[in-house]
């Protein structure tokens with residue numbers, strides 16, 4: 242499996258790893274296929290994301306995408322951060338192997354989950370905004386019934 246230099250760089254030297262003690266909002270999501278978990282903390286001041294940190298229990302691609310995703314959203318306002326798609330994260334890493342694209346979905350979901358809780362806490366959720374959080378609903382299955390699909394993909398960066 243071929244990984245870009247950027248993926249390897251962000252995997253070996255992840256940016257913004259850790260937690261924000263006084264985070265404004267946090268989002269934790271899990272991948273029901275592989276069981277990997279990602280948490281993103283956001284510090285939001287005057288609607289600008291001034292800091293973002295992540296903790297990822299997962300494969301190298303999940304770590305690289307978390308790292309890149311935090312870099313992409315720091316300095317953006319919340320509306321701009323909402324537009325950061327998994328494709329944008331993967332493109333910023335010069336691409337991911339097709340079987341690892343689902344790892345970048347985790348990063349998009351973690352950001353959106355944190356932003357959803359932020360908008361809800363602020364009383365700013367609207368029908369239009371709710372549309373943008375549909376990606377969260379699509380992946381909230383129980384892990385229990387999907388166990389067989391865990392064999393469908395190679396799970397780790399370091400498996401060659």
Ligand code: FES
Pocket residue numbers: 272275276277299300301302303341343344347395396397
């Ligand atoms: Fe689980 Fe990448 S997120 S294999």
